[in-house]
Amino acid sequence: MERLKRHVCFGGVQEVHRHRSAVLGCAMEFALYLPPQAARGPVPLVTYLSGLTCTWENATTKAGAQRYAAEHGLALLFPDTSPRGLDLPGEHERYDFGSGAGFYVDATAEPWSANYRMFSYVTEELPALVGGAFPLDMARQGIMGHSMGGHGALVSAFRHPDRYRSVSAFSPIVAPSQVPWGRNAFTGYLGPDEAAWAAYDATALAASTAWRKPVLVDQGTGDEFLAGQLRPELLEAACATAGIPLTVRRQDGYDHSYYFIASFMGDHLAHHAAALRG
C-alpha cells in the first residue's frame, strides 16, 4: 500500500492510497479520512460507496463529509467504483457499465467474473486492508452511498447485518432488477437468469434479510432519475412488509447532484454516529 496524498482537514487527515487488489486483480486507489479522535485510539468506520462514473475523488472533495466525521469521531472510507486499468473488451464504452460502473456485485459472467468483484472488494478485502493499517474499530462499521452506491450500501447491509451497524443512502437505486440501469448491468455482470439477481437487489433482499436497524434514505423530488431508475416506493413497500424500519425523506426540489448530498450529509453522519458511537 502506497500513500499518494495526505491533507490535514478539520483537524484530522484526508489521505489517498494505492494498493494491489487480489480480489479485483488490479491496482486500486481509495481515500480515507481519519478524524482527530483517531490520534487517541480506534474509531468507527463508515464506508461511502459512490455512484456511476465516480472515483474516490467526487465524494471526498464535494460531499462536505469531513466536518461531520470530525465532529462525531468517524473515519470515512471512499472506495473507487470499479476495477481500473484492465481494458477488457467493451469496458469503457458505456457510462453505466464497465469502468466506473461496477454496481458492487461479484460478476459471474464472462469476461467480467475474473475482475469485477466489487462486492467482495468493498465489504471484505478493502475493510480488512484498512482495518489492519489504521486506527479503526472494525467491530463498528456503517455503510452509505449515492445512487449506484446507495444500492451497494443497502445490499451490503442487508446481506451482512452482523458486519454493519448502520446504513443510509442518497437517491439509491433500490430495485436494480426492475430498472434500466440495473437490468443492463446485471445482465452483463450476472447473466440473463434473473433469479441470480436477487442477491444484489435491496428490494428483493428485504424479504429475507435479518436487518432490523433503522435505514435512512434521502431522495430529492427534483431528481431526474427518480421515476425511471430509483423508485424508492418499491423499497418502502418491501420494507413495510418485512418489518424493516425504513425512512425515506423526500426532499423538495433537490436533484441528483453533490449539492443535494452535501445538504443532508450532516443528518446521515449523525444517523451513523448514533449507531456506531452509542
Add this chain to the structure above:
Amino acid sequence: MERLKRHVCFGGVQEVHRHRSAVLGCAMEFALYLPPQAARGPVPLVTYLSGLTCTWENATTKAGAQRYAAEHGLALLFPDTSPRGLDLPGEHERYDFGSGAGFYVDATAEPWSANYRMFSYVTEELPALVGGAFPLDMARQGIMGHSMGGHGALVSAFRHPDRYRSVSAFSPIVAPSQVPWGRNAFTGYLGPDEAAWAAYDATALAASTAWRKPVLVDQGTGDEFLAGQLRPELLEAACATAGIPLTVRRQDGYDHSYYFIASFMGDHLAHHAAALRG
C-alpha cells in the same frame, strides 16, 4: 444573462450564469448561491475570489461554503479568475499568467489592457449585474478569497473601504510586488515600472488605505507556497504600522488545498456575517 445551472442546496439555490462582460470584452460564467433567506428579501453578498487555475467551479463545489451561507443568510458570488475565450498571444502558456490567472488587476500593458480588467469586473461590473437581477442588499458586501484570490480580496477591501464591510482571506499572496508569482504577473499586466504595482499590492496599500475593520487571514503552516509566495509576515508588519486590525491565524499542518479552506470556511463566513448581518 443566461442561467446554465440551478441546484437546490441547503434550502437555497446554487446557480451558474453566463453573461457578456463589457469590461472584459468576452462571455463570462459565474456562480451565485442564494440562501433560503433570499426568498423573503434582500440578503448581504460575499464575493469569493478564487486562486490560480480555478474557475467558479472549484470553490462552489469544494469549499463547503453553502452550509454556512444558509445558516447566516448570506449570498455568495463566485467569479471566474480571468477573461475567457480570447486566445491572446501566449495567454494559455503558463498556469500563473493569462487565462486562469488574471490577478484581479486592470491591466495597462499590451496586449492585456483591452480585456484583462478583472479588478473592475469583480468590484464593479459583476456586482452591479447581480445586484440588479437578484435579491441582494448591495449596501452590505463582503469579499474573501484564496491565494491569488486572497490578494484580490485584500486589495478590493483596501481600495474600496466604503464598498466592502468585511474581508478575509485563505493563504493570500499579501505582497505580490515582492514574490515571484506577483512580480511575473504585474510585469506582464502592468509593465516594468514598479511604482504602478502598489495600487494592487495589499502590503503597499496598508499605509494609505482608510480600512480599519477587522481583517481575518488563515494560513496553513504546511503550505508549500508559504515562504516563497505568500509571506503573511509582510502584511502583518504593514498592518501593525498602519493600525489595521489584522489577525493571521497559522493553522498547524494545513496545506494550500480546498481541504484547508473547507476546514475554516465556517469561521470566515461567521466573520463576514458579524459585519454584514449586524
